[in-house]
Amino acid sequence: MNEDQGFSTRCIHAGEAPDPTTGAHGVPLYQNVTYAFETYGQVEAMRSGERPHFTYSPRANPTVRCLEAKLANLEGTETAIALNSGMAAISGVLLTTLAGGGHIVASSHLYDQTRMFLTDELPRLGAFSTFVDVADPAAVRAAITPETRAIYAEPFSNPHLQVANLRQLAHIAHERELIVIVDNTFLSPALLRPAELGADLIIHSATKYLSGNGQVQGGVVSGPRRLIEPVRAQSLLLGSALSPFAAWMLLAGIHTLPLRMERHSQNAMRLATLLESHPAVERVNYPGLPAHPNHDTAAAMVGAGDTRFGGMISLSLAGGRPAFGPFLNALRLCTIAVSLGDCSTLVWPWPAGNLIRISTGLEDFDDLARDVSLALDACVPAAVAD
Template sequence: MTSGRGFGTRCIHAGEAPDPTTGAHGVPLYQNVTYAFETHGQIEAMRCGDRPHFTYSPRANPTVRCLEVKLADLEGAETSVALNSGMAAISGTLMAVLAGGGHVIASDHLYDLTKAFLATDLPSLGGTVSFVDVSDPIAVENAVTPQTRAIYAEPFSNPHLRVTDPRRLAELARRRDLIVIMDNTFLSPALLRPADLGADIVIHSATKYLSGNGHVQGGVVSGSRQLIEPIRATSHHLGSALSPFAAWLLLAGIHTLPLRMERHSENAYNLAALLAAHPAVEHVHYPGLPSDRFHTLAGELVGLGRDRFGGMIFFSLRGGRAEMGSFLDSLRLCTLAVSLGDCSTLVWPWHEGNLIRISTGLEDFRDLSDDVASALDACVHVAAAD
C-alpha cells in the first residue's frame, strides 16, 4: 500500500512488490503470451468472474498490469490502461468516448497528430470536432451542441505553451454534462495532476517523460473505471496492447520521474532566461518566465519555483530561415531530433516560420548554456553579414 505516501515514494513502490514465488525484488518481465489453467473448473470460474486469471497477454499481462496500477496511483485515478503509443492512447480514447457519432470541442493548439486525427480520421468514423480557443469560456460554451460529449485540451500546449486551466473547463463541463480529456504529456504527474483539478480522463504519451530515456514507446489513459473500460475494450479491438518489455522499461523509468522533472524544469527555466536576454531571440514561450503572459495561471496550476514549469521551451529567432539554419548547425551538444522528454536536450525547428522547440535535457547547465549561447552568437554574425 502506498496511500498517503509522498509522490517520489509512490513512483518507486506503487503497483510493485517482491515476486511472491521467487522473492525477486522488482517486477518481473512476464514476456509470455498465454497462461495455463490447471482444471476445467478454473476456466469456468474465470469465465464467470469468480476467479480472476490472466489468459492472454494482448488482453492483460502481469507486468503491464503493475504499470497500470502505478500510473493510476500517480494520477489519483481509479484505473489506467497502458497502450503501445501515445497516439494509440489518444485515438482509442476519442473513438470510445465519441462512439456512434459524438462531437468533441478541441483546443486549437494541439499536438499535430492529435489535430490530424480529429480533423481527418474522426469524421470518417462518424464523429465531429470544433477547434476553439479553450482559454475563452464563451468560445467553448458557444461550441457546445446537443451531440457534444467531451472537451479535449493540453494544459501546456504543443506548440507555444499556451496554458489551459482544467478547473474552468471542468466547471463548464459539469454544467453541460461533458467529459474533460487532458493530454498531460508535457508536464507529467510529477508537476500537474489534471484529475485533481476536475479532468475526467488524463492521457500521456509514455514515450516522453514517463520513460525518460527515448528507448521505449507507449501511452497511458487514466480515469474512472466507467470511462476507462470502454477505452480498454476499443484499444484491445484495435490491437493496441503495450508489450510487457515496454511496460517493464517504463516501470524502471518512472522510478526516477520526480528527480528528472526537477532537473528538466530547472535547466529549462535557466535556458529560457538566457534565450530571453539574447539579442538574436525575438520571443520566448515559457510559462516559467515572469514575463510570459501565462505565468500567473501556470503558477496557480503547477506552483511557483524554477523546478515546476517543465522542460519544454518554444522560441523564435530574429531574422529568417538563414538565421535558424545557422543556429541549428552551430549546436554541438544538443541533438537535432524530434520527440521530447529525453535525458539529452533535443532541438527541432517548426515547419513554419522561425519557431524552434527545445526539449531541455539533464545535462550540466553550464555545458548546455555554452552550447546554446554560442549557437545564438552565430545567428548574430549571420544577421550582421546580411
C-alpha cells in the first residue's frame, strides 16, 4: 500500500487486493473456522515457520487480517489486532500492560466501563490506578510513581467531552519510559491519528464510527508489534477474537468513514451552536465551540474548521434532571438509545453527570434541528419562559 495516498483512498484500498484464488473484488467473507492441510509435511513446515498456513480462525482469518492491515495503515502504526468488542480491546490492553501488578495514571474522565475495569478488576490482580485531570500536566507528573507503566486517556472524553492534550501526555510519558494508551473511539482515525502525536497504543470500539451502522460489535488495538503481540497471544486464551462476519462488515463501514465523519462533525457543530443559544440549555460540551474551555487544544489536535470535531455533544438542561423526561419524550426523529457513531442520531441521559449525550447522526440538518428545537421548547423552565 502506497503510504503517500490520501486518507480516503486508504480507507477503501489499504489491506485489500483482489482475492488471489478467484480474483473476487472486495474482500471475501471467509466464514470458516478451520483450514485443511494436504499432508503431514505441510503441518511440519507450518510449525517450523518454513511455510505460513492458516490453522484456526480465532488465531488468524484472512478477512480479519485484511481489517487489521487496513486499521494499522489508517492509524499509521506497525500493526493492529481486531477483537470482539471495544471492552475486549480495553481489557486486553490493560491486562497485558499491567501484567503482574503495576500502576497506571488514568484520566478522571473516561467511559464508565473502562473506569470500572480500572477500579474494580485490576486491584484484584495487584494493579492500581490514579485518576487525574489530564489537562493539568503538573497533576499527571505528580501521579506518576516508580510502579507506573502507562498513561491512559480519551482525547474527547465520554460523555463530558473533556479534551486530553495527547502531545503533552506523550511528552510526559516518554520522559519516564511509560507508554500512552488512547481510546480514539469518539474521533476515529479520520479526525485524529494519536500515533502522530506520540501515543503508543490506540484503541477503538469498532462498534461505533468504524462500523457506522450500529450493526456490528468489535474492537481494535493499533500500535507497535512489541506491544500488540502480547495482546494477540492473550486474546487466544481469553477467547476474544473478532468474528470474520464482523470484520467483513467493518471493512465495508470503513470505506465511507471519512465522508461520514465529515457529515457527523458538520451536523454536530451546527447542532451545538443551536443548543448554545436555546434558553432550555444550561451548558453545551462540544470541543468545536470556541466557548469550550479546551477548544484551542482540541483544534491543535484535530485541525481547524467546522468538520473536524466529531459527532459527539453533551449538554445539561436548565431544568436539570426533571427536564430529561419532557425533552426525551418530545423527540420524534432522534432515538433514545445508548451507543454512538450510528448514522441515525442517538440521545441518551446520563443522570450521574446530569447530562444528555447526543451522538449526532447523518440526517439532513434541518430535520435534526427541528426535532431537537421542538423537544427543547417542551422543557424551557417556567422561570426562563416567563
